[in-house]
Amino acid sequence: MPRAIVHGVPETSAIWQPLVAALAARGEVHVELLSPPGFGAPLPDEFDPDQANYAAWLVSELERLGGDVDLVGHDWGAGHVFGALDQRPDLIRSWAADCVGIIHPDYVWHDLAQVWQTPEAGEQAVAAMKGGDPAAPAAGLAALGMPETIAAQVAGAQNEAMGRAILGLYRSAAQPAMAELGARLAEKSLPPGLVLLPTEDPYVGPPERALELADTLAADVCRLEGMGHWWMFSGADQVADALTEHWSPITLS
Secondary structure (H helix, E strand, O other): OOEEEEOOOOOOHHHHHHHHHHHHHOOOOOEEEEOOEOOOEOOOOOOOOOHHHHHHHHHHHHHHOOOOEEEEEOOHHHHHHHHHHHHOHHHEEEEEEOOHHHHOOOOOOOHHHHHHOOOOHHHHHHHHOOOOOOOHHHHHHHHOOOOHHHHHHHHHOOOHHHHHHHHHHHHHOOOOHHHHHHHHHHOOOOOOEEEEEEOOOOOOOOHHHHHHHHHHOOEEEEEEOOOOOOHHHOOHHHHHHHHHHHHHHHHHO
């Protein structure tokens, strides 16, 4: 069965190195790393980087893989997973995602997201990503908990195209867009799900909302105690165990 993982903003697939290694140690050696347009992959001129088009992009990737995909998402990668579940749940054998709080009806976007959603202020913010000291972006990511070598790889991909993609994506996802997505998912029959819940992630609202949504979506929960937004650096082994357990019953059924 194809396994596929998709990252978020402002990231590249470099963040998955620890999880890929942990999965390989458990026999999962064929894992597709999907890079959304503008985030470690080219951003075509004709691609309008909004939430619906990113969901459609992910659907096309699932079709390329032949469907029946075990899909994992982090940050906006999780948002794209939710979008694909809304558009084509039939292509997904199982899903796992963090950041489920972004589709809660009471979710309020974090401060930086609100800056990106604001005309002029957002343009200034993304311009600053590559302005000034060239070492600053990597240092900023490292200060937030990303290992220095991976932070350097991610920062190296932060360019004008990524800035344009960030603005388009976040502005298309201003509320009530994500709450409406959550409401649609609540009415669907979804494939088996696993909510990854890092308890110290400051960007997605209180853990209680994630637990509420896990219940609404009939998903299991992997609670990552004391971990933050980039749980894959400290929690790769725990999540790899949870994913292989999540996938195994489906394989045997």
